[in-house]
Amino acid sequence: MSGGSRDHQTHDDHGGGHEDHDHGDxxxxxxxxxxxxxxxxxxxxxxxxxxxxxxxxxxxxFPASEWLAPVLGTVIFLYGGWPFLTGGWREARxxxxxxxxxxxxxxxxxxxxxxxxxxxxxxxxxxxxxALLIAIMLLGHWLEMRAIGQARGALAALAELLPDxxxxxxxxGDTETVSVADLQVGDLVLVRPGARIPADxxxxxxxxxxxxxxxxxxxxxxSRAEGxxxxxxxxxxxxxxxxxxTATGDDTTLAGIERMVAEAQxxxxxxxxxxxxxxxxxxxxxxxxxxxxxxxxxxxxEPGFAIDRTVTVLVIACPHALGLAIPLVTxxxxxxxxxxxxxxxxxxxxxxMRHIDAVLFDKTGTLTLxxxxxTDLATTEAVDGDELLALAGAVEADSEHPLARAIHAHAAExxxxxxxxxxxxxxxRGVAATIDETEVAVGGPALLREGGYEAPEALAEHxxxxxxxxxxxxxxxxxxxxxxxxxxxxxxxxxxRQAVERLHVHGITVAMITGDARQVAEAVAxxxxxxxVFAEVLPEDKDAKVxxxxxxxxxxxxxxxxxxxxxxxxxxxxxxxxGAGTDVAIESAGIVLASDDPRGVVAIRTLSTATxxxxxxxxxxxxxxxxxxxxxxxxxxxxVGFVLPMALGAALMSLSTIIVALNAQLLxxxxxxxxxxxxxxxxxx
Numbered sequence: 001m002s003g004g005s006r007d008h009q010t011h012d013d014h015g016g017g018h019e020d021h022d023h024g025d026x027x028x029x030x031x032x033x034x035x036x037x038x039x040x041x042x043x044x045x046x047x048x049x050x051x052x053x054x055x056x057x058x059x060x061x062f063p064a065s066e067w068l069a070p071v072l073g074t075v076i077f078l079y080g081g082w083p084f085l086t087g088g089w090r091e092a093r094x095x096x097x098x099x100x101x102x103x104x105x106x107x108x109x110x111x112x113x114x115x116x117x118x119x120x121x122x123x124x125x126x127x128x129x130x131a132l133l134i135a136i137m138l139l140g141h142w143l144e145m146r147a148i149g150q151a152r153g154a155l156a157a158l159a160e161l162l163p164d165x166x167x168x169x170x171x172x173g174d175t176e177t178v179s180v181a182d183l184q185v186g187d188l189v190l191v192r193p194g195a196r197i198p199a200d201x202x203x204x205x206x207x208x209x210x211x212x213x214x215x216x217x218x219x220x221x222x223s224r225a226e227g228x229x230x231x232x233x234x235x236x237x238x239x240x241x242x243x244x245x246t247a248t249g250d251d252t253t254l255a256g257i258e259r260m261v262a263e264a265q266x267x268x269x270x271x272x273x274x275x276x277x278x279x280x281x282x283x284x285x286x287x288x289x290x291x292x293x294x295x296x297x298x299x300x301x302e303p304g305f306a307i308d309r310t311v312t313v314l315v316i317a318c319p320h321a322l323g324l325a326i327p328l329v330t331x332x333x334x335x336x337x338x339x340x341x342x343x344x345x346x347x348x349x350x351x352x353m354r355h356i357d358a359v360l361f362d363k364t365g366t367l368t369l370x371x372x373x374x375t376d377l378a379t380t381e382a383v384d385g386d387e388l389l390a391l392a393g394a395v396e397a398d399s400e401h402p403l404a405r406a407i408h409a410h411a412a413e414x415x416x417x418x419x420x421x422x423x424x425x426x427x428x429r430g431v432a433a434t435i436d437e438t439e440v441a442v443g444g445p446a447l448l449r450e451g452g453y454e455a456p457e458a459l460a461e462h463x464x465x466x467x468x469x470x471x472x473x474x475x476x477x478x479x480x481x482x483x484x485x486x487x488x489x490x491x492x493x494x495x496x497r498q499a500v501e502r503l504h505v506h507g508i509t510v511a512m513i514t515g516d517a518r519q520v521a522e523a524v525a526x527x528x529x530x531x532x533v534f535a536e537v538l539p540e541d542k543d544a545k546v547x548x549x550x551x552x553x554x555x556x557x558x559x560x561x562x563x564x565x566x567x568x569x570x571x572x573x574x575x576x577x578x579g580a581g582t583d584v585a586i587e588s589a590g591i592v593l594a595s596d597d598p599r600g601v602v603a604i605r606t607l608s609t610a611t612x613x614x615x616x617x618x619x620x621x622x623x624x625x626x627x628x629x630x631x632x633x634x635x636x637x638x639x640v641g642f643v644l645p646m647a648l649g650a651a652l653m654s655l656s657t658i659i660v661a662l663n664a665q666l667l668x669x670x671x672x673x674x675x676x677x678x679x680x681x682x683x684x685x
Contacts, residue, residue: 027142029083030083030138030141030142031142033079033080033082033083033138034080034135034138034139034142036079036080037076037079037080037131037134037135037138038135038139040072040075040076040080040131041072041076041128041131041132041134041135043068043072044068044069044072044073044076044127044128044131045128045131045132046059047059047065047068047069048069048127048128050128051128069114069118069127069128070114070115070118070127072127072131073111073114073127073130073131074111074115076130076131076134076135077107077111077130077134080134080135080138081104081107081111081134083138083141084100084103084104084107084134084137085104085107085108087100087101087103087104088100088101088102088103088104088105089104097283097284101283102283102286102314102317103137105314106133106311106314107130107133107134107137109307109310109311109314110126110129110130110133110311111130113126113307113308113311114126114127114130126307126308126311129311129645163180163195163196163198163233164179164180165177165178165179165180165198166178166179166180166183166189166198166199167189167190167191167192168183168187168188168189168190169187169188169189169190169242175190180198180199181249183198183199183245183248184245184248185245185246185247185248186244186245187244187245188204188242188243188244188245189201189242189243189245190240190241190242191236191240191241191242191243192236192240193208193236193237193238193239193240194235194236194237195235195236196232196233196234196235196236197210197230197231197232197233197234197235197236197241197243198232198245199232199245199246199247199248199252200229200230200231200232200245200246200247200248200251200252201229201230201243201244201245201246201247202227202228202229202230202243202244202246203224203225203226203227203228203229203230203241203242203243204226204242204243204244205226205241205242206225206226206239206240206241206242207223207224207225207226207239207241208223208224208236208237208238208239208240208241209222209223209224209236209237209238210222210223210224210230210234210235210236210237211234211235211237212231212234224241229246230243231252232247232252232255282317282623282626282627283317285317285627285630286313286314286317286630289313289317289630289634290310290313290314290317292634293306293309293310293313293633293634293635294306294307294309294310296634297309297310297635305635305638309633309634309635312633312634312644312645313630313633313634316626316629316630316632316633316644316652317626317630317633326615326618326619328660328661328664329611329614329615329618329664329667330347330611330615332664332665332667332668333350333607333610333611333667334347336607336667336668336670336672337350337603337604337607340600340603340672340674341593341594341595341597341600341674342591342592342593342594342600342603342604342607342672343591343592343593343594344590344591345589345590345591345592346590346591348590349574349575349590349591350590350591350604350607350608350611351608351611351612352555352573352574352590352608353557353574353591353604353605353607353608354605354608354609354612355555355573356508356555356556356557356573356574356605357507357508357509357554357555358508358509358510358511358549358554358555358556358557359503359508359509359510359511359556359557359559359601360511360512360513360534360545360546360549360556360557360558360559360568360572361510361511361512361513361530361559361560361598362512362513362514362542362558362559362560362561362565362568363490363512363513363514363516363521363524364490364514364515364516365561365596366559366560366561366578366596366598367492367493367496367512367524367528367598368490368491368492368493368496368524369490369491369492369493369596370490371402371406371490371491372402372403372406372472372488372489372490372491373406373409373410373488373489373491374406374407374410374486374487374488375471375487375488375489375491376462376466376471376486376487377389377484377485377486377487378458378459378462378463378484378485379459379483379484380456380458380459380481380482380483380484382478382481382483383478383483383484386414386415388476388483388484389410389411389414389415390411390415390416390417390418391418391435391440391476391478391483392407392411392440392442392474392476392484392486393407393408393410393411393412393415393417394417394418394419394420394433394435394440395420395423395431395432395433395435395440395441395442395476396408396411396431396442397417397420397423398420398423398431398433399423399425399431401431403472403474403488404431404442406488407442407474407486407488418435418436419435420433420434420435420440421433421434421435422434426441426443426447428446429443429444429446429447429450429451430442430443430444430446430447430474431443438478438479439478439479439480440476440477440478441476441477442474442475442476442477443474443475443477444472444473444474444475445473447475447477448475448477448482451477453475453477453480453481453482454482455475455482455485456482459475459482459484459485462485462487463475463485466485466487468519469489469519469520469523470489470516470517470519470520470521470522470523470524471487471488471489472487472488472489473485473486473487473488474486474488489523490520490524492524492527492528493596493597493598495597495598495599496528496598497527497528498599499597499598499599499601499602500528500529500530501529502599502602502673503601503602503605504529506602506605508605509531509532509554510528510529510530510531510532511530511531511532511533511534511549512524512525512528512530512532512533512534513533513534513537513542513545513568514533514534514535514536514537515536515537515538516535516536517535517536518533518535518536520535521533521534521535521536522535542558542560542565542567542568543567543568543570543571545568546558546568546571546572547571550571550573555573556572556573556574557572557573557574557575557576557601558571558572558574558575558576559576559578559598559601560576560577560578561577561578565577569589574590574591575589575590575591576589576590576591576592576593576600576601576604577589577591577592577593578593578595578596578597578598578600578601591604597674599673599674600674602673603672603673603674606670606671606672606673607670607672610667610670611667614663614664614666614667617663618660618663618664621656621659621660621663622656622660625656626656629644629652632644
């Protein structure tokens with residue numbers, strides 16, 4: 001990258017590709033070469049005649065001291081300048097001119113001019129400037145590599161989270177310690193309190209709180225019990241679990257996260273392409289400016305000054321800061337997002353998010369929990385609310401139906417549940433049991449219809465009102481009399497309200513799509529203040545609704561669970577899979593939210609805007625600085641007595657790089673609006 005990817009490609013000459021160990025080799029190389037160059041530069045600068053004249057001192061002379069600068073300067077050029085020379089040659093060979101070629105040209109011209117002066121063939125002596133230039137360039141590259149390495153640190157840390165060994169259960173019930181790499185699908189492992197789960201799996205025995213913060217960003221441990229799915233590298237907090245392995249190696253959630261972060265860090269965005277083009281253009285501008293400078297000053301009878309100015313032009317024009325402007329911002333934004341449970345698979349998706357003017361949410365499991373809960377109850381004069389809860393909770397205790405579990409859970413939190421006997425399920429109608437020799441049944445409309453039961457008028461009015469808003473209604477019948485009813489609804493996430501409100505603040509239209517009946521969808525939409533509703537939509541038709549919004553001229557982000565929403569996620573301008581859990585490697589989405597928090601959509605928008613703003617700021621500073629400094633480097637102000645020294649030009653150029661790096665670091669402080677009090681709750685299982 002001309003400054004970015006091509007720059008790093010030239011680094012490959014010294015180690016290989018973009019793997020972490022290669023990056024570490026490059027960082028070490030630039031660090032070591034910088035310190036050697038710096039140590040050798042100090043005497044070159046101290047004994048430089050121009051420096052002595054500037055600061056009014058005389059350096060001590062010793063035999064052959066006149067050869068100090070040429071000898072050390074040559075070592076600095078060959079050792080410290082080697083990465084730039086080989087990188088520049090590669091760019092020239094591949095006809096992809098960029099920063100490395102510019103640096104190589106600058107230090108080569110400076111070296112040849114200085115060597116010619118030492119041999120008495122030329123008038124310009126630039127040893128101290130050459131030494132400073134190479135030292136500063138090595139420092140800049142070292143800082144760049146270290147900054148990018150720190151941004152990649154979160155990715156490398158993911159791989160380190162997996163334990164090295166696991167306790168596998170044998171056929172006779174004993175445990176054996178094996179390498180995690182030896183685990184296979186179907187193996188049973190014992191995970192003790194405080195240990196990390198070695199691979200994705202399903203709990204077969206035990207219950208415990210599990211810290212899943214490294215996957216979901218959720219700070220509080222999540223309860224996991226028999227039948228629930230658990231994820232590799234998450235931590236079991238307070239009890240032992242027996243886990244059946246369901247995925248190993250590259251198939252695990254952790255590996256999926258690693259791949260997505262790595263792909264995001266290596267993917268190119270439109271802004272990155274813009275930076276590449278700017279750097280390439282700058283190369284041609286520098287060459288042209290250098291040629292004009294050399295020709296003009298030579299024509300004016302100043303050949304030594306011509307070389308000095310030409311070298312300074314080439315130094316100033318090096319797009320070092322430009323090369324750092326985009327890669328560092330994108331690396332930091334990717335790292336920041338992954339630590340917040342936002343996994344960016346495609347940088348273009350993140351970049352496009354700032355243009356989105358409509359967000360289409362899937363309802364179930366996205367805006368709602370996807371689990372029914374008791375939202376209301378009504379009784380006749382025969383019972384009070386607590387007694388109705390106790391009776392219904394007892395009857396539903398042995399039922400596996402989701403609505404039955406919701407009633408039992410609701411009752412268990414509020415009253416003491418009696419023991420029921422003679423439990424029986426009545427297919428399509430409900431369940432019944434005996435409590436203290438009293439027959440109690442719980443069921444829907446079919447129970448009343450087929451049993452010939454009639455609800456009192458007041459109770460029927462409640463039931464009808466609940467049904468109109470889309471709630472499931474279950475009645476309780478005791479000894480042939482309808483004594484109460486429950487309303488059960490898919491619960492809306494508290495954070496969904498915040499998400500919709502914040503999207504509206506950004507001026508974004510919020511729509512919802514669901515396969516549920518229209519009255520259910522309208523009730524949810526009314527509670528959340530959603531602008532438009534698509535109800536009773538089949539999964540295979542969801543992408544058509546996305547296309548409909550796009551045809552209205554909207555840029556659409558689709559938010560779904562990434563399973564039956566895949567076609568819609570793929571068609572949307574930005575596809576966001578939410579509540580991914582173990583489905584984290586969803587190919588159809590450009591961005592994956594590891595948690596179930598829909599506020600993550602707003603966080604993506606915030607991050608997209610902040611990232612783009614930092615990119616533009618860095619591009620304007622880097623490119624603008626270079627273009628403004630080139631005329632000064634060429635000596636346009638020499639007639640009025642101002643000449644920009646080459647070393648000062650190199651220092652200012654490196655200062656530009658530091659400014660760009662510091663500006664990028666400010667992205668770490670951007671508030672994404674995911675605060676602990678509103679943290680997402682992870683989806684069970």
